[in-house]
Amino acid sequence: MATLFIADLHLQTEEPAITAGFLRFLQGEARKADALYILGDLFEAWIGDDDPNPLHRDVAAAIHSLVKAGVPCYFLHGNRDFLIGKGFARESGMTLLPEEKVLDLYGRRVLIMHGDTLCTDDTGYLAFRAKVHTPWIQTLFLALPLFIRKRIAAKMRADSKAANSSKSMTIMDVNPQAVVNVMEKHAVQWLIHGHTHRPDVHALSANGMPAHRVVLGAWHREGSMVKVTPDAVELIAFLF
Numbered sequence: 001m002a003t004l005f006i007a008d009l010h011l012q013t014e015e016p017a018i019t020a021g022f023l024r025f026l027q028g029e030a031r032k033a034d035a036l037y038i039l040g041d042l043f044e045a046w047i048g049d050d051d052p053n054p055l056h057r058d059v060a061a062a063i064h065s066l067v068k069a070g071v072p073c074y075f076l077h078g079n080r081d082f083l084i085g086k087g088f089a090r091e092s093g094m095t096l097l098p099e100e101k102v103l104d105l106y107g108r109r110v111l112i113m114h115g116d117t118l119c120t121d122d123t124g125y126l127a128f129r130a131k132v133h134t135p136w137i138q139t140l141f142l143a144l145p146l147f148i149r150k151r152i153a154a155k156m157r158a159d160s161k162a163a164n165s166s167k168s169m170t171i172m173d174v175n176p177q178a179v180v181n182v183m184e185k186h187a188v189q190w191l192i193h194g195h196t197h198r199p200d201v202h203a204l205s206a207n208g209m210p211a212h213r214v215v216l217g218a219w220h221r222e223g224s225m226v227k228v229t230p231d232a233v234e235l236i237a238f239l240f
Contacts, residue, residue, distance in 0.1 A: 003103075005112065007224075011042060040079070064091070067093035076099060076112065188206070
């Protein structure tokens, strides 16, 4: 019995090795799981479910194969792929989740989220996030021709890289009090998230009790997953 969590693969055609590793993961380790949860940023960018990129079709088919094999797959949005919609969810067989979700895993209450909303010291990013999550802005963007959306997305990625290059690592990490606040809000002692690309298991206190925050790593030179079983919560790095 095991439930698996991954995040921050940032799949793109320019990184075929990561895609190949993910497809092997879906055919291997994931097939043994009770469920697979993807905690955002599966893709480097997402400009609409109507994008005919062959990479998206291959990934959707591979996830659908996993689901048909009896392993449910759940997805919550990241800051890179927050526009993934019901169309891709149907194609891949994934179930879309809200940005904060509490799970009961083998007797543990576990909160899962992407993690970007915990970076409350990065006020510039949070202002940008609020803007692009405005429903009418998303509707307007998705109504644009595909080639215009591609240009806008490319410029946004370039602007994001430029902005992040001038920010301190502390600002781009989670705020400790924001972590405690969200864990106490949901009355949990376990939190699993991604986004910061800083894999680790942090001990803290929430609700007056010992608690743990588990941070998934990004898939660059190796894979990263959290494996939850009745006996343990493990952060595992592996070659893909």
